[in-house]
Amino acid sequence: MLSILHTETKNFAENYSIPRYAIILLEDANEFSIDFVNYKNERNSILFLSPYQNLKWFGKSSQKIKLIEFHGDFYCIEYHKKEVACNGLLFNNIYSQPYILLGACKFGELEELIEKMAIENKNKITFSDSVLKSYLQLLLAICSREKALQIDDALIEQPFEKQLFKFQPLLEEHFIQQRAPSFYANVLAMSTSSFSKKVKQQFGKTPTKLIQERVVLEAKKQLHLTYKSVKEIATLLNFDDKYYFSRYFKKEVGLSPSQFRQKVGISVVAK
Structure with a gap:
């Protein structure tokens, strides 16, 4: 119901599309498309995908990434919308870019959190699912706060006509x-x-x-x-x-x- 992978973009199919939510840490700059809209991120970004969104990587060289996939039965973002307002902000947001930029410090903080998740997921000891859900909720809460702040900053810098x-x-x-x-x-x-x-x-x-x-x-x-x-x-x-x-x-x-x-x-x- 939840998986954590250290992988490379070359390991993805030509058009990546799965029935799970996905969170991808991008340490390097990448070029890709989501549902056939092109994007280019900067270093230290984190990308969010909803089930059956189409992801295609561009670029000649493969990049290392960290990938979290989870099914809605494991963690329902709608059920937890009061605790973490990520639905319509991180996921299912058609009005803004599907990723957020992070400073090196914040990116490192999330990397450490994901490493803890990977260890917990691998060991599968008592209450592992509860611990993993707590870690995931913390990750989503941090990212939701960062995304909301960045949207506010963007509106100040370049207000809508x-x-x-x-x-x-x-x-x-x-x-x-x-x-x-x-x-x-x-x-x-x-x-x-x-x-x-x-x-x-x-x-x-x-x-x-x-x-x-x-x-x-x-x-x-x-x-x-x-x-x-x-x-x-x-x-x-x-x-x-x-x-x-x-x-x-x-x-x-x-x-x-x-x-x-x-x-x-x-x-x-x-x-």
Whole structure:
């Protein structure tokens, strides 16, 4: 349910995608894509992946990394959202980069914590799972605090343009019914071309990509956090039928909604 590996990027498949959450410590600078959006991190970074996100490494040389993978049945980030607000901040956050930069001291602190986790996971003595969950929760809490601080700092250094500041809540309100960038551009009194350019500059993604990711994120939440049928979820998300929804989902995720639910499971907090 939880694994810790010291590995290299060369050991990953061409497109890495698993049914578990992943935390990757990146001591060196790397180039990679997450769900086909390109990123380039600096040294001493930590990357967060949700189940069935697509990761692809670039670059000619392989880099050493530390990898933690855990299943939602081992540690449910939704169940622990009061203790660690990492869901929507570290994981499942479509509006910011999927990694955070750490100073050398903080990076070393997390490396030591992960080494303790690796020892505990290897020995498997009495109460090991409880200790591992505590270590993992501490790791997530530290990273959530760092991410929140960095987001605040970024807004001070490069505040959102007045119009774009309204885009995120607008998308959250209308993504189910409105999937055309022109709708959001019109509401914000911008031309579609100008809106698309500014969104790409601010978020690193096109409006179409953000809308698609928001729809898929909601689909994943419904599949993992509820007992609704695929047909019910398709209707909820305003798809004409479950077959169109399944094709849309599979194109973005790489497997059908039913396969996703089977692999990831239904959460203990499902209603």
